[in-house]
Each structure stands twice: as structure tokens, then as C-alpha cells.
Amino acid sequence: MNAETLLLQRNSHPRLVAPAPTEEQMTFIYNSALRAPDHGNLRPWQIIEFTGEGLNRLGTLYQQGLMTRQPDADDALLNKVKSMPLRAPMVLAVIAKVTPEHKVPVIEQIISAGACAQNIILAAHAQGLGAMWRTGDVAFDPVVAKGLGLEPQDQIVGFIYLGQIEGRTKPIPEHNLNDFVQRWS
Template identity: 45%
Template structure:
């Protein structure tokens, strides 16, 4: 697939099923991630793959996170949390590894990890693999972070769910660049 085609037409695939991406497809996705913009060449990212029975274990970790919260969760909320990792045959947890650096602020490092996640999405789409990027409460939960083995200087950027789309992907709605792009000059601000 042409790079511009992937950039212009990639859409999320929220309903995924078996099979998941092959080892060769995964390798290409991770190689693409490693080419993300990276000020200072810090490589401020790492990735966890979760599949097979580990998805059920992650569901139990999500349940533990809900039970550790301030509010008592409903049974429906617990069931939903337990089932979340089962939405796709493969999950990739994208983690920002934020390092102290005199020139590269933490925010830039998190953005770089986000770019790595987007590169995985584009590489998946280019290979016909369905993918959807999700966050939600479980991406920002300290119980989940600890259970996944994150260090204090790491944070979850998102969960990428990957597999075979259950239905044909939608065609993205056209957007007008003029709705989002303006020209700036100091003179225009003074007026």
C-alpha cells in the first residue's frame, strides 16, 4: 500500500476478531514505530503485547483496579472491565518512557510515544490488519500501571487492539483543510 493512501484513508476498526497479525506483520509494525519522531534519539517508548490467556489476566487486573477505586463498582461495570481485553486477539500497550533530559521535555517524549502508536496503526492498516486505539480510565489507573510493571517514570499512552475487522472498514469522511489551517503573521495579530 502506498504511504499516502495509508495516511489519507486509515480508519479505526472497532470490531475485531481472529486471526491477529502474524509475526511478520508485527515485526513491520514495530519497525515502523521505531521510526517515530524522536527529539534527542531518546527512544522514549516501549511496548507490551498481550494475547491468548494474558488477555483474561488483564481483564482481572482491570477488575482489581475498579475494586480499588473510591466507588463500589456495579456488577455490570466489573463484567465490562473483565471483557475489555477480549475485544481483539492482540493488544499492544504503548508506554511512554519519560527520561530526565536537559533539552527534551517530558511532553515531547510522551508525544513521541504517541507518534510510535500512530505508526503502528498506519503499518497495521497498510497490511490489512484492523486496529483501534483506546484509552479510558484503565490507561490512567495506578493499579493497572503497577500490574503491568510500569516504573514511576512511565505512563500508558494507549491500548492498541489488533485483529481482523469483523466488517468492511468505513470510508473516512472528507474534511476541508481550510477549516483547520490558517496563515499567521505578527501583523494579523496586532489588528
């Protein structure tokens, strides 16, 4: 796939099925992720990969976080949250490993981790895989962060769901560039 097609046709895919990406595909994806812009060569990223039983463990963390945030959550909601990671055969947690006292501002470190996540999605698409970047309450939950072994200053920038595309892809929306671009001449 050429770069133009990749950049203009990339789309999120909410319906992802097994099999999970192969080791060869993941090597390409990880090598692509690590090419994200990185002011100061801090490499402010960590990626945690979940497959198999790891997806269930992640779901249990999501559920524990919900029980802390909403002690009165009913069983239906608890079960829904616990099953969220099972929407794909692989989930990657992309973490900004922040160094607050560094001369590179924290926001740049977080943006770099976001660029790492974007590279994961683009690399997955280039490999013919589907990907979906998700956040929601679980990405900002201190119980989930602690369960993942994160330091207090670290931030989850997203959970990237990966797998084979199931069903039709959703249409790619058209955008009016003038809604987003200002030109100063």
C-alpha cells in the first residue's frame, strides 16, 4: 500500500475478529510506532500488549475501576465493562511515560505517545488489519493505571484494538479543508 492511499483511506474499524496480528505484523507495527516524533529522544512511550487471558485480566481491571467510580453499578454494566477488551483479539495500551522534570514539556511527551499510537494504527492499516483507538473512562481511571503498574505521572493515551476486519467498513467522511485550515499569506 502506498503512503497516499494509507493516509487517505485509513479508517477506524469497530468490529474486529480473530486471528490476532501475527508476530511478523506486530514487529512491523512496533517498529513503526517507535518512529514517532520524539523531542529530546526521551522515548516517552510504553506499550502493553493483551491477548488471550490477558484480555480477561484487562477486563477485570476495567470492572474494578468501575466499581470504585460507581459502587452502585448494576451487574449488567459491570459485565459490559468487563467484556470491553473482548471486542478484538488483541488490545494495546499505549502509555505516555512522562518525565515531569525534563526540559521537554510534559505536553510534548504526551503528544509523542499519541503519535506513537497513531503510527500503530497506520501500520496496522498498512498490514491489512483493522484498528480502533479507544479511551473512555478506563483510560483515565487510577485503578486501571495502578493495575497496569503505571507511575502517578504516566498517562494512558489510548487502548488500540487490533484484529481482522469483520463486515463492511464504514464510509470515510468527506471534510471541507476550509473548516480546519487557516491560511495566512
